[in-house]
Amino acid sequence: MKKVYARPAYCMNCHLCEVNCIVAHSKSRNLLKAFKKEKLRGTARVFVEERKPISIAVQCRHCNDPRCVAGCISGAMVKDTETGIVYCQEEKCVGCWTCVVSCPYGVIRPIEIDGRKLPLKCDLCKEYEEPACVVGCPNKALVFEERGAEV
Amino acid sequence: MNYVIIGNSVAAVHAVMGIREYDQDNPITIISAENYYAYGRPLISYWLEGRVKNKNILYRPEEFYKENKVQLLLGRRAVSINPDSKQVELDDGNFLSYDRLLIATGGRPFIPEIKGLNPKNHFTFMNYDDVRKLEPVAAPGKEAVVIGAGPTGLKAMESLVKRGVRVTLVELADRVWSQALDAEAASMVTSFLQQRGVNLYLNDTVQSIEQKKNDRLDIKLNSGCELQSDLLVLAIGVRPNVELLKSIPGVNINRGVVVGPDLNIGLPDVYAAGDVVADSPPLFPHAAVQGRIAGRNMAGNNDNYKPIPPYNALGILGLNIVSMGNSIASDENYELLVETEREALIYRKLVIKENRLVGGLMINKIDRAGIYHKLIEEGADITSIKDELLNPNFGLLSFPEPVWQRQLAH
DSSP: OEEEEEOGGGOOOOOHHHHHHHHHTSSSOOHHIIIIISOOTTOOSSEEEEETTEEEEEOOOOOSSOHHHHHOSSSOEEEOTTTOOEEEOTTTOOOOOHHHHHOTTOOOEEEEETTEEEEEOOOTTTTSSSOHHHHHOTTOOEEEEEOOOOO | OOEEEEOOSHHHHHHHHHHHHHOSSSOEEEEESSSSSOBOGGGHHHHHHTSSOHHHHBSSOTHHHHHTTEEEEETOOEEEEETTTTEEEETTSOEEEOSEEEEOOOEEEOOOOOBTOOTTSOEEOSSHHHHHHHHHHOOTTOEEEEEOOSHHHHHHHHHHHHTTOEEEEEOSSSSTTTTTOOHHHHHHHHHHHHHTTOEEEOSOOEEEEEEOTTSOEEEEETTSOEEEESEEEEOSOEEEOOGGGTTOTTOOEESEEOOOTTOBOSSTTEEEOSTTBTTSOOOHHHHHHHHHHHHHHHTTOOOOOOOOOOEEEEEETTEEEEEEESOSOOSTTSEEEEEEETTTTEEEEEEEETTEEEEEEEESOOTTHHHHHHHHHHTOBOGGGGGGTTSTTOSGGGSOHHHHHHHHTO
């Protein structure tokens, strides 16, 4: 399946992937509204790790045998059998955080939005043609491609 | 080819998915003692709280069975297995033939001998029917005694508190959730609960129960304390449902049923997964993973189950607790990395033995906990990253470059 891959040599630690992720997952799909009205600051599903001089954007690897899906007590976390995308049906999630402990990459983030706990994870922008982090990356440090090797 | 699955919870659902990865056509029959489509068993406390409605308690959509060509026998029990004729006898007298059989019968609450205890004067906290029975009586202002302060008892307590019930927790060990919490963490959780009005009796358990004329219960504890209560919940532990397998030659029972690495139970074409399995923690993720592997093997694959260290994520009244592996270790045989902010109710502890991470315990700061669990599971040498483990920026880049490059390439 096509996944997002990070290319550390090209990453500038600009965090635009996080910004674009937030906007893509907002209701308004507008940067200012997403941050100031919908208060979505800090809700990116991709995040940049930095250890100077290296930086990389990390996100869900959409595993073949996803531990987060196995661990999900509500059945909210699923892997789409057609697309391979692992995503959380947020209306079903109870915020128990088992997925957070299950993820070997540590890329499911426990957060609270308006008092509601939600695990934030990359859904490969399944409603778009290409993930917003990839589209908006100014230096092609993120690519969306098929590489064959699977977890 | 006929697949039969006894049980209809998480292991069964994942077994169906495992079978269907390799065999899309042959019929699967599920025998379900409970009268419901598979539901998220741990969701019963959320249901009792009112946070999860009937619709969302289902673990998979109703169509799951039809789409996967599963015939679901609801409200039916298997009463015996004949491995020679490869048949399962049902409680309605019918027989089902199988080519591959999965035992996914799970467990049931352990009920000790207690003077005065009868099925009508106590509740258990294991399945949907338990909370449906509790719901009408767990009214605001009522008093409840919950015996057992493990994960089940704590979740029962939480949902009752949220319904406005006044709860007393009674725990035989010297601290709450003694299998996962060390003394420090347990003391933090205890004061948190007491501040929220929960009564707690430690080193104690119920000795006898007497039903009063006004329907209240007199509950005597070993210590001599007497509690009055409107309802009693027993959450002491679970026992594997192995009755079907007893006295079948070739099958070994050690509390649960003993399985090989491929989850076969020692009989041709018979597998087991979930809480019924011996020497495996009765935990949700483990049941799911085992179910998937057993399903694949039933459909002719040859997959092995590698034991996963126990782990648990538990939210109680807003406190988020995560335990992994040996989370309680505190003696000199282990090296401990600890960060405590008692005021903020934050606790992070990692347990190291011979340069390997063997356990972890986190309260209210659980970011990236999955990486720790993976390290515990792999038993990797952590010498080079030890100083980084509790660093706020701990992540993939804390590992040597070849490691994170490999991770990113997945």
